[in-house]
Amino acid sequence: MKQPIGTTAKTGEKCPESGVWQVTTAPTTTAPIAKTNVMPPYQNKAVTWRLKSYA
Known part of the structure; x- marks a missing residue:
């Protein structure tokens, strides 16, 4: 299941979804x-x- 557009992640965390951040x-x-x-x-x-x- 894809993470929704607008999902956030901080430097050092694993990327939760492939795409343009x-x-x-x-x-x-x-x-x-x-x-x-x-x-x-x-x-x-x-x-x-x-x-x-999304990518």
Whole structure:
């Protein structure tokens, strides 16, 4: 079962769903991240990522 669009995950957690993820704070970016990969930092900082669309 897919996680809903808008699901969040923090740097260091395992990605719960493959798709395009967006950083929730400014400055923001998007990145394709595969399920079970570790959520990355952004600009050397721990951030919260939000699922924007499915892969």
